[in-house]
Amino acid sequence: xxxxKMSELGEIGAIRRILRVLEPVIPEKPCLPIEDDVQAxxxxxxxxxxxxxxxxxxxxxxxxxxDWGWRAVTGPVxxxxxxxxxxxxxxxxxxxxxxxxxxxxxxxxxxIREALKSYGVQFLGGDLNxxxxxxxxxxxxxxxxxxxxxxxxxxxxxxxxxxxxxxxGYGKPGLLYKLYQTASWxxxxxxxxxxxxxxxxxxxxxxxxxxxxxxxxxxxxxxxxLKLLAESSGVSIEIKKLPISNHMRAVLKKYEVGIEEATLFxxxxxxVIFTTKEPQDRVIQACNNERIKCVEIGEVLxxxxxxxxxxKKIAGIGWDHFISP
Amino acid sequence: xxxxKMSELGEIGAIRRILRVLEPVIPEKPCLPIEDDVQAxxxxxxxxxxxxxxxxxxxxxxxxxxDWGWRAVTGPVxxxxxxxxxxxxxxxxxxxxxxxxxxxxxxxxxxIREALKSYGVQFLGGDLNxxxxxxxxxxxxxxxxxxxxxxxxxxxxxxxxxxxxxxxGYGKPGLLYKLYQTASWxxxxxxxxxxxxxxxxxxxxxxxxxxxxxxxxxxxxxxxxLKLLAESSGVSIEIKKLPISNHMRAVLKKYEVGIEEATLFxxxxxxVIFTTKEPQDRVIQACNNERIKCVEIGEVLxxxxxxxxxxKKIAGIGWDHFISP
Numbered sequence: 001x002x003x004x005k006m007s008e009l010g011e012i013g014a015i016r017r018i019l020r021v022l023e024p025v026i027p028e029k030p031c032l033p034i035e036d037d038v039q040a041x042x043x044x045x046x047x048x049x050x051x052x053x054x055x056x057x058x059x060x061x062x063x064x065x066x067d068w069g070w071r072a073v074t075g076p077v078x079x080x081x082x083x084x085x086x087x088x089x090x091x092x093x094x095x096x097x098x099x100x101x102x103x104x105x106x107x108x109x110x111x112i113r114e115a116l117k118s119y120g121v122q123f124l125g126g127d128l129n130x131x132x133x134x135x136x137x138x139x140x141x142x143x144x145x146x147x148x149x150x151x152x153x154x155x156x157x158x159x160x161x162x163x164x165x166x167x168x169g170y171g172k173p174g175l176l177y178k179l180y181q182t183a184s185w186x187x188x189x190x191x192x193x194x195x196x197x198x199x200x201x202x203x204x205x206x207x208x209x210x211x212x213x214x215x216x217x218x219x220x221x222x223x224x225x226l227k228l229l230a231e232s233s234g235v236s237i238e239i240k241k242l243p244i245s246n247h248m249r250a251v252l253k254k255y256e257v258g259i260e261e262a263t264l265f266x267x268x269x270x271x272v273i274f275t276t277k278e279p280q281d282r283v284i285q286a287c288n289n290e291r292i293k294c295v296e297i298g299e300v301l302x303x304x305x306x307x308x309x310x311x312k313k314i315a316g317i318g319w320d321h322f323i324s325p
Numbered sequence: 326x327x328x329x330k331m332s333e334l335g336e337i338g339a340i341r342r343i344l345r346v347l348e349p350v351i352p353e354k355p356c357l358p359i360e361d362d363v364q365a366x367x368x369x370x371x372x373x374x375x376x377x378x379x380x381x382x383x384x385x386x387x388x389x390x391x392d393w394g395w396r397a398v399t400g401p402v403x404x405x406x407x408x409x410x411x412x413x414x415x416x417x418x419x420x421x422x423x424x425x426x427x428x429x430x431x432x433x434x435x436x437i438r439e440a441l442k443s444y445g446v447q448f449l450g451g452d453l454n455x456x457x458x459x460x461x462x463x464x465x466x467x468x469x470x471x472x473x474x475x476x477x478x479x480x481x482x483x484x485x486x487x488x489x490x491x492x493x494g495y496g497k498p499g500l501l502y503k504l505y506q507t508a509s510w511x512x513x514x515x516x517x518x519x520x521x522x523x524x525x526x527x528x529x530x531x532x533x534x535x536x537x538x539x540x541x542x543x544x545x546x547x548x549x550x551l552k553l554l555a556e557s558s559g560v561s562i563e564i565k566k567l568p569i570s571n572h573m574r575a576v577l578k579k580y581e582v583g584i585e586e587a588t589l590f591x592x593x594x595x596x597v598i599f600t601t602k603e604p605q606d607r608v609i610q611a612c613n614n615e616r617i618k619c620v621e622i623g624e625v626l627x628x629x630x631x632x633x634x635x636x637k638k639i640a641g642i643g644w645d646h647f648i649s650p
Contacts, residue, residue, distance in 0.1 A: 006430075006455070007423040015453055017427055021434045025441040025448040039449030041414045041467070046371075050465055052418035052454040089366045093377035093463040098332040102342055105331075109346045116350040123350040124364030128340055129377040130331070133458020138418040140375055140465040142366070 032152050035232065037079040037217060038143065044150050047085045047143045049076040055135040060176070062185055062193040065104050069111025069137075070196055071268070075219060076141040077119050078199035078270040082217040084150045084207045085143030087121045087199075093138045095131030108137070119201055147207035151274070156214040156233035160275040160300040162226070163283060164243050166293040167271060168197040170222060171248040171259070174266025178257045192251075197270045202290040206274075209286040215274040221267035226298075226307045227316025229273065236303025239264075239314075243271075243297050264309070265317055275300055357477050360557065362404040362542060363468065369475050372410045372468045374401040380460040385501070387510055387518040390429050394436025394462075395521055396593070400544060401466040402444050403524035403595040407542040409475045409532045410468030412446045412524075418463045420456030433462070444526055472532035476599070481539040481558035485600040487551070487623040488608060489568050492596060493522040495547060496573040496584070499591025503582045517576075522595045527615040531599075534611040540599040546592035551623075551632045552641025554598065561628020564589075564639075568596075568620050589634070590642055600625055 006014055019026075019034065031040030032047070040047040051072070053059075059068040077087040092112070096105060116123055121141065156162075164170075172195055179185040185193065206212070214233055218225045222243070230237045242263045252259050276283055280296060287294035306313050331339055344351075344359065356365030357372070365372040376397070378384075384393040402412040417437070421430060441448055446466065481487075489495075497520055504510035510518065531537070539558055543550045547568070555562045567588045577584050601608055605621060612619035631638050 002428070004427045005423070006421055006425050006427060009427055011453060014421075014427055014430070017431060018434050018451075018453070021431050022438055022448050025438050025446070027447050027449070030449075034450055036450075039414070039416055041447070041449060046467075048373075048414070048416055048449065048465065048467065050416045050418045050450075050452050050463070052420055052452050052461075052463065054420055054454060054456055056457045057455055089364070089373070091364055091373055091375045091465065093375045093465075095377055095379060095461060096331055096339075098330070100331050102329045102331060102334055102339055103327070105339070106342060106346050109343050113347055113350050121350070122352050122366070123347050124352070124355075124366060124373065125359055125361075125375075126343075127375050127377050127463075128336060128343070129379060130382055131379055131458065131461070132381045133456065136377075136420060136456070136461055138375070138377065138452075138463035138465075140373065140416065140418075140463075142371075142373065142467070 032083065032150055033154055036153050038083050038085065040150055045145050047080060047083065048140060049079045050138060050140040051076045052138045060180065065107035066111030067196055069108040070115045072137050072139050073112055073115035074197060074199050074270055076139055077201065078217045078219060080141060080143035081199050081201050081203045082215045082272045084145055084147030084204045086146045086204060087119055087141045087143045089124050089142045090116060090121050091124050091126055091140050093127040093129065095129045095136035097131050097134065100135065119199065147204040151207055151212050151215040153214055153216050153229050153232040156229060156235050156275040156300045158235055158300050158302045160213050160277050161296050162237055162273065162275050162298040162300060163294050163296050164218065164273045165200050165203065165271045166243060166295055167200050168269050169245055169248060170269055171244045171252060171262045171266060173268035174262030175252055175255060175257050177266060178262065179255065197268060199270050200272050200292060202292060203272045205290050206286050209289065210276060210278045210282055213275045213277065215272055218269050218271040218273050219267060221265050223264040223307060223314055224316045225273055227305065230307055231305035234304060236301045236306040236308060237298055238301055239298040239307065239309040241297050243295050264314065357408065357475055358479055361478050363408050363410065365475055370470050372405060372408065373465060374404045375463060375465040376401045377463045385505065390432035391436030392521055394433040395440045397462055397464050398437055398440035399522060399524050399595055401464055402526065403542045403544060405466060405468035406524050406526050406528045407540045407597045409470055409472030409529045411471045411529060412444055412466045412468045414449050414467045415441060415446050416449050416451055416465050418452040418454065420454045420461035422456050422459065425460065444524065472529040476532055476537050476540040478539055478541050478554050478557040481554060481560050481600040481625045483560055483625050483627045485538050485602050485625040486621050487562055487598065487600050487625060488619050488621050489543065489598045490525050490596045491568060491618040491620055492525050493594050494570055494573060495594055496569045496577060496587045496591060498593035499587030500577055500580060500582050502591060503587065504580065522593060524595050525597050525617060527617060528597045530615050531611050534614065535601060535603045535607055538600045538602065540597055543594050543596040543598050544592060546590050548589040548632060548639055549641045550598055552630065555632055556630035559629060561626045561631040561633060562623055563626055564623040564632065564634040566622050568622050589639065
């Protein structure tokens with residue numbers, strides 16, 4: 001075991017070293033690959049997703065505690081939905097500094113409550129701990145398979161078309177990041193900042209209606225999510241159309257933020273990206289039946305994990321917990 | 326919502342305020358009460374337990390990272406066992422500072438692996454996050470009901486006898502705490518410090534063999550665990566015999582640590598405390614069949630949450646995350 005700082009290894013390097021140790025206790029034939037977004041068990045009928053959030057790393061300064069709590073629930077619900085599971089039960093573990101004001105925790109928990117109500121998930125219980133640094137929350141949600149079978153990241157085939165849902169819209173979080181980096185968010189309109197994205201909870205029904213070969217939630221950003229999907233599937237993906245509305249294009253222009261940058265490298269959108277060989281009209285119909293807007297954004301090609309846009313490879317850049325500043 | 330520091334409220338006060346907010350999303354008729362140790366769902370057939378550990382608050386200086394990882398798994402497995410569930414699947418969420426050495430994380434995960442192997446639990450996956458303060462781990466374990474029905478904290482009835490298992494033995498963690506407080510652990514023998522307690526995983530079979538009215542894991546300490554059981558059940562409990570071996574009595578004497586203090590207020594023993602109205606020989610036989618030593622330590626009385634020893638009420642003292650130093 002070589003000595004190395006987490007920041008030298010990066011998130012993926014660190015995970016690889018950790019998984020090497022854990023190999024003997026990983027299921028031999030899991031329902032979904034170990035590196036997929038949710039962990040399935042009980043003959044795939046159930047899945048669990050755990051997600052950790054530290055206040056300093058994940059709450060944006062314009063987010064109220066309740067917005068942050070909403071998002072902490074939305075993340076795992078979104079991952080479960082993208083794989084075909086309906087979120088049903090939630091537990092959390094909280095780490096709170098001793099001198100923290102209980103009201104901030106109540107506000108956080110209020111946002112959690114709103115999200116659970118909205119997604120129809122029950123709160124089963126939690127664990128409260130003291131933390132020496134900052135507020136920390138881990139959310140674990142159990143989901144029930146409601147599509148015919150779970151959809152992995154790794155099933156995309158050359159010739160499949162790539163789609164994404166448009167519930168929360170792409171570009172807005174990318175814009176917010178940009179404003180954040182330049183501190184100009186302080187002058188942005190409150191309406192722009194009050195962004196509370198939702199998980200696409202009816203996606204499992206789309207999986208039951210049409211044949212979906214692979215799917216991933218887009219919360220790490222469009223570019224990084226497509227990259228993960230392409231790498232897991234052993235294919236490349238060509239983006240032919242950016243999933244961005246005319247309205248958002250206009251907003252980005254007003255704030256002088258690049259459309260491609262905001263759409264490809266944003267994140268926090270909680271849309272679903274999926275691949276299918278079904279004809280477009282059947283895909284659109286299946287989405288319409290669930291009152292979801294879906295758009296074809298590209299195609300799966302032979303390749304080895306590249307994502308192409310306008311004929312060029314693009315970087316699968318997104319958040320890295322140990323390298324990002 | 327009144328402004329108050331966590332340290333002013335204490336753990337129980339804070340949990341009460343948080344649960345008030347979450348009330349609308351708590352199941353109306355849960356399998357086990359919301360304040361019980363594990364959270365049951367799917368008609369009680371499954372349960373989940375989540376437990377958080379921060380390095381500064383929960384790793385003792387004599388514990389190797391792997392010992393700490395072992396204990397982080399043992400805690401939830403023990404809680405599930407005490408309620409009648411066999412732990413089957415585990416996920417974790419890790420928070421790690423950017424400048425941490427990956428080897429310490431590998432050592433932590435190595436201890437987790439050893440525990441999972443020992444308890445027959447599968448590792449399903451995890452989440453890796455950067456933390457601004459210290460290493461933080463949340464372990465969530467799903468358990469399958471293998472006794473006839475789950476046993477709550479709240480079912481003890483006056484006239485029941487109180488038993489505890491003796492797998493890890495009482496007193497040793499109490500002794501270690503004491504040595505820790507006086508910094509004399511540095512001179513203690515390594516053999517004393519290499520304490521790696523196990524969960525009593527065959528306890529669900531005892532629940533199937535005899536009628537158990539209430540049960541709780543003893544990891545918060547004998548006094549506090551009995552207090553929680555008595556309060557939840559709306560009874561009082563009289564301790565008639567301390568569950569401590571002659572060997573441990575001798576060790577405590579050698580280190581000049583009080584027997585009652587070490588046995589009542591220690592913790593980290595991961596034994597099961599349970600109540601039953603069955604005759605003693607049936608209880609002992611059921612335990613023997615599972616190769617577990619059980620001992621009758623007291624009796625359930627009419628009352629309102631008191632724990633009595635030698636005719637006096639004793640304090641239900643144990644660890645409080647926000648009040649303890």
